[in-house]
Amino acid sequence: MLAERLAPHGRASHAVTLEPAAPSGRADPHIALEHVGLTYLTTRGPLTALQDVNCNVRSGEFVSVLGPSGCGKSTMLRLICGLMKPSEGSIKISGSPVLAARRDVGVVFQQPTLLPWKTVLSNVLMPLDTMRLRSASADARAKALLKMVGLEDFGSHYPWELSGGMQQRVAIARSLVHEPTALLMDEPFAALDAMTRELMMEELQRIWLGTGKSVLFITHNIVEAVFLSDRVYVMSARPGRIAEEVKVDLPRPRTILSMADPRFVDLSQHLRATVRRMTRDS
Numbered sequence: 001m002l003a004e005r006l007a008p009h010g011r012a013s014h015a016v017t018l019e020p021a022a023p024s025g026r027a028d029p030h031i032a033l034e035h036v037g038l039t040y041l042t043t044r045g046p047l048t049a050l051q052d053v054n055c056n057v058r059s060g061e062f063v064s065v066l067g068p069s070g071c072g073k074s075t076m077l078r079l080i081c082g083l084m085k086p087s088e089g090s091i092k093i094s095g096s097p098v099l100a101a102r103r104d105v106g107v108v109f110q111q112p113t114l115l116p117w118k119t120v121l122s123n124v125l126m127p128l129d130t131m132r133l134r135s136a137s138a139d140a141r142a143k144a145l146l147k148m149v150g151l152e153d154f155g156s157h158y159p160w161e162l163s164g165g166m167q168q169r170v171a172i173a174r175s176l177v178h179e180p181t182a183l184l185m186d187e188p189f190a191a192l193d194a195m196t197r198e199l200m201m202e203e204l205q206r207i208w209l210g211t212g213k214s215v216l217f218i219t220h221n222i223v224e225a226v227f228l229s230d231r232v233y234v235m236s237a238r239p240g241r242i243a244e245e246v247k248v249d250l251p252r253p254r255t256i257l258s259m260a261d262p263r264f265v266d267l268s269q270h271l272r273a274t275v276r277r278m279t280r281d282s
Contacts (some may be wrong), residue, residue, distance in 0.1 A: 018092040020107055023031065023155055028095075029056035030214040031080060031182055036089035037239075038075060049075050051239035052206035053089070057182070066215040067235030067243075068279040071217045076240070077186050079217065081107055103120045105133060106175030106213075110187045112167040114174075120146065123156035124174045133178060145173040165196040174205065182214045189224065198256055201227050205253060207271060222271045233275045236248060244274055 018091060019033060036053040039046050048162075050072045057063045065073050078084045080091055082101040091098040093105065106127075114123045124142040128134045146152050149169040159167055166190055175183060189197045208215055208228075219225050225232045229248045235242040258264055 009273075016057040028059065029092075030059040030061070031057040031092060031216060032090075032092045033076070033080070034090050034092075036076070036079065036086045036091060037086070038072070038079065038210065039087045048239040050079075050086075053240065053242055055233050055242050056215050059214055060212045061230050062215045062217065062228055064219055064229040064232045065235060066219060066222065066225055066232060066275055067240065068237050068275065069109050069220070071235045071237055071278070072187050072240030073235060077107075077184050077216065077218055081105060081185060093268070102214075103133075103178060104181045106178070106180035106183045106191055108165050108168070108171050108175045108183065108185045108188045112159070112164075114167055114170060115141055118157050119155065120151065120157050120162070120170050120271045122145045123159065123170055126222075127174060131178060138177075142173070144169075145176055148210070149173050149203065163196070164192050165200055168192070168200060169203065170206070176213075178210065180213070181217070186216065187218055187220065189220065190220065197221075202255070204228060209253060212272050222268050222275065223259065226250075226267050227270065228259065232271060234271065236278050244277055246271060246274075 020106050033053050036050060038050040040047045041047075051224070053072075053076060055065075065076065067073050075084070075218075079086050079099060080093070082098045082105075082147055083270050085099075087271065093102065114120075118126070121139070121142055124145060125138060127133070128138050143152065143155060149172055151166060151169055151173070154162065154166070157168070162170065171188070191201050192200060205228060217225070217228060226248055232246045232248060233248070234244040235241065246267065248267060250258060250267075252259065
């Protein structure tokens with residue numbers, strides 16, 4: 001089984017049913033933004049953060065968003081989450097409009113935001129408690145997810161007993177516990193050191209390949225975007241728009257050695273030049 005081949009440290013994970021990723025070439029988008037704009041009303045007048053944003057994530061696809069600081073990447077993610085409403089345009093998930101926070105979406109933020117007084121297992125279970133979805137099988141599912149992210153022996157530990165990378169793996173497990181179809185990630189590895197970031201990139205790829213979730217990944221890191229993505233959107237400076245879409249045509253699974261591939265280098269250089277141009281134009 002794919003789940004067994006991708007289990008951490010060579011151990012079979014048989015407690016979670018994992019589905020292989022759907023082909024990224026499907027025509028129907030799982031997440032779709034059409035002509036999305038957002039304007040804030042401030043004491044100094046209207047401030048347009050996003051303007052005419054058109055992008056999508058197909059079912060089972062991993063898509064990253066790059067762009068200059070302040071271009072509205074995280075704002076776009078909050079709109080997709082349903083935490084904010086756009087001033088114009090539409091956002092749909094699985095064909096239905098996003099009107100509020102949704103249960104079929106999981107979110108991982110830059111900081112793990114784990115509750116320090118709760119154990120790792122309790123933190124993973126928190127979305128089910130909040131949504132009142134706790135069932136007899138919930139504990140087993142949470143433990144199976146911890147096993148999938150390589151933390152099966154840490155369920156009774158507290159967040160302050162874990163490293164930064166381990167805390168982010170707990171956050172990923174928590175985002176999956178209510179079985180969302182889409183995963184939104186807002187620079188989840190930004191606070192990690194370079195070595196831990198590389199390890200987490202490989203871990204996230206393994207988890208994504210095993211679960212088949214549709215992922216929208218916000219990042220400032222070009223190598224991270226190329227390593228993880230099927231496609232990369234580059235945003236312009238504020239007001240944020242989609243300036244370019246780049247297909248990452250590299251075979252999977254990718255490893256750290258993939259970074260030396262000439263195609264990987266070419267894609268990274270192209271994205272770097274594009275982002276630098278967007279930054280200069282800001």
